[in-house]
Amino acid sequence: MELQPNERVSIELGEDRVAQVRMIRADKMNALDPEMFARLIEAGQALHEMKGLRAVVLSGEGRSFCAGLDLSSLGKGESSETGDLTDRTHGNANRAQQVAMQWRKLPVPVVAAVHGVCFGGGFQIASGADIRVIAPDARLAIMELKWGLVPDMGGFALWRGTARDDVLRELIYTNREFNGVEAGEFGFATHVEENPIERATAIAEEIADRNPHAIRGAKRLANAMFDEDTDHLLMEESREQHAIIRTPNQMESVMSHMEKRKANYRDV
Incomplete structure (x- = not known):
C-alpha cells in the first residue's frame, strides 16, 4: 500500500508491515525548508496512526539522506520555526525538535538508512531512529x-x-566532518554497509517477524532507560511482561518456533 506522496515525503507500507519512508526532495539533497519540516511531521503523524505497522525504514532519495537546513530558505526570510522556540508545540518538543524526536516517539522501531550527505538537522533526524545503517x-x-x-x-x-562524551563534544564544538566508518567507531552507526537501504530493510523485516505487542513494549522500555531510575524501570518491565504473557501473540511466538513455521500475529 502506497500513501499519496506529499511532495517532500513518501510512505509505502509493504505486505510485511514495514513502511518505507523516503524524503523525496532529491534535487536539494533533501534539505530542510519549512515545507519539509511540515511534511515530515505530517508523515510522522500518519505513521503513528497507521494500523498494522510493525517497523519503519527511513531514507532519502537521490544522492543524500539529508543535507540539513536549506540555507536558501533563510535567504528568503523563511525559517523552520516561528515564534518562541521554548513553546512546546508537540508534547515535550517544539516543531523542529519534533521532526527528529518523532522517530523515537513512534511506537514501532525505526531503522535509518544513511548515504551521501547527512549534516546538521539531517544528522539529528537520523539520530532519532532506533537503529542506523550508514x-x-x-x-x-x-x-x-x-x-x-x-x-x-x-x-x-x-x-x-x-x-563517547568527549568525542561527542569535539564533534559538536568543531562541526568536524566524519565518514560512515568513523560513525561506526564513534557509536553513531549500528552497522556500516555499502547498501544501507538493503541492510536496513532486512533488519526491519526481521523486527516485523516478532510479536508486535512485545516489540512495542520493548521500545517503550528502551526509551525509558535513560530517564527513569532503577526502581521505576524494574516495575515497568514487570508491567509490560504482565500485559504480554500468555496472550495470543505471545503463544503464537512459542508455537511458530516449535512448529518451525512463520508466525501469524494479530496486528496491533
Whole structure:
C-alpha cells in the first residue's frame, strides 16, 4: 500500500508491515525548508496512526539522506520555526525538535538508512531512529556551530548513550566532518554497509517477524532507560511482561518456533 506522496515525503507500507519512508526532495539533497519540516511531521503523524505497522525504514532519495537546513530558505526570510522556540508545540518538543524526536516517539522501531550527505538537522533526524545503517563513504557532521548556532532538533537528548562524551563534544564544538566508518567507531552507526537501504530493510523485516505487542513494549522500555531510575524501570518491565504473557501473540511466538513455521500475529 502506497500513501499519496506529499511532495517532500513518501510512505509505502509493504505486505510485511514495514513502511518505507523516503524524503523525496532529491534535487536539494533533501534539505530542510519549512515545507519539509511540515511534511515530515505530517508523515510522522500518519505513521503513528497507521494500523498494522510493525517497523519503519527511513531514507532519502537521490544522492543524500539529508543535507540539513536549506540555507536558501533563510535567504528568503523563511525559517523552520516561528515564534518562541521554548513553546512546546508537540508534547515535550517544539516543531523542529519534533521532526527528529518523532522517530523515537513512534511506537514501532525505526531503522535509518544513511548515504551521501547527512549534516546538521539531517544528522539529528537520523539520530532519532532506533537503529542506523550508514554507508562507509557517507559524509556526516553536527554542523550547527559552523553557523554560530547550537544543535536544537533534539540531538542532545538523542545522542545519550551513543558516542563517547568527549568525542561527542569535539564533534559538536568543531562541526568536524566524519565518514560512515568513523560513525561506526564513534557509536553513531549500528552497522556500516555499502547498501544501507538493503541492510536496513532486512533488519526491519526481521523486527516485523516478532510479536508486535512485545516489540512495542520493548521500545517503550528502551526509551525509558535513560530517564527513569532503577526502581521505576524494574516495575515497568514487570508491567509490560504482565500485559504480554500468555496472550495470543505471545503463544503464537512459542508455537511458530516449535512448529518451525512463520508466525501469524494479530496486528496491533
